[in-house]
Amino acid sequence: MASDRPRTSISAWRPPVPGIAEVFHAHFTDHAYPAHTHDTWDLMILDDGSVDFALDRHRHGATGSTNVLLLPPGVPHDGRTVTESGFRKRNLYLDDSVLPQHLAGRAADTPVLNDELLRGRIDQLHTALVHPEDAFEAESRLSFIRERLHFHLAALQPRAPGREANRLAAQLRELLDSRTHAGLSLHEAAATLHAHPTHLIRCFKQTYGLPPHAYLTGKRIEHARSLLLDGHRPAEVATTVGLHDQAHLNRHFTRHVGTTPARYQRTRTGSYPTTS
Incomplete structure (x- = not known):
């Protein structure tokens, strides 16, 4: 049996x-x-x-x-x-x-x-790792896991954002705005701004209310909305705004806007005012 x-x-x-x-x-x-x-x-x-x-x-x-x-x-x-x-x-x-x-x-x-905090962060990282195109988010989440593991093994307390938080956050935002399409890794951002990765993320979140990977995705979705309303095809829009492919665009666009790019684009045909 x-x-x-x-x-x-x-x-x-x-x-x-x-x-x-x-x-x-x-x-x-x-x-x-x-x-x-x-x-x-x-x-x-x-x-x-x-x-x-x-x-x-x-x-x-x-x-x-x-x-x-x-x-x-x-x-x-x-x-x-x-x-x-x-x-x-x-x-x-x-x-x-x-x-x-x-x-x-x-x-x-x-x-x-x-x-429980460490376990939750690892769970979030695994969720991000299922999507290879979300490497910036995964790298950011790994940075906090590394910090937490060091806390357990080496008794290192995480550094809280200080008076330089707004300056570092503004520099990172400027860097992200200049690399909206190309993107960048957390390691590259930290090296460019001479800051520890987790400290850089904390400064950004304290100043702007969201982590840098979420800010970058939001900028890309904002650009995608404009292109879709201009009549560009979703597959073309995805690569134009710096996302991996149309599936990557669909996933983040639906989460941000509440509908797929194709459905969003179809609404534009009935949105114009009529003229007499």
Whole structure:
């Protein structure tokens, strides 16, 4: 008689985001990892179920929606399911540009972090990573995750925006306005303005009320609306305003305007006043 237990399912890809070597999503029902090591950091959240694992010969367990697992590079670990229904997990494999190797020892001591804020940020990053064209947003979210992990491992307090916040925010806004079509990476913006990435984002949000990636998307949608009302085709509009393709335009346009670009464009034919 065939088992009615869910089958194992996995998906893996390499996103266009510096610092992330691989994204891995999986549902395991009876798989057990043998002892092994990684060259990268393994940052994992559970969406369902429980896991039991040994790290550096000490056993640990994790369950629930607030736990974050951080397994350091070079340290042997295994992993197995706890219940018959198995577990669903999402992993980020991070290189040492995100976390330096010298923090591995501290991570090995406390691999399970009960941090709801960190867990929420990782969830948001995974959502952004599903769409490769949203690399700027993903890079921004990874920057805050990196900061939070450093807070746990190195007891580094995040720097609050100071008196220079408005100046930095204005400089970044000017940079984004000049690169609306071409876009830019967070790393490039931070290097140009000589500021730490997360500090730069905080200054911008404090000054303008939204993060820089959301500001850039809003500018592009504003430009798209104008082009659509001028009669340009949605596919042409997408590339003109700096979005990846029409699907990318559709997703953000619908979220901002409440309708698709094609439907929005069709309204223009009946919007003109009649003349006698």
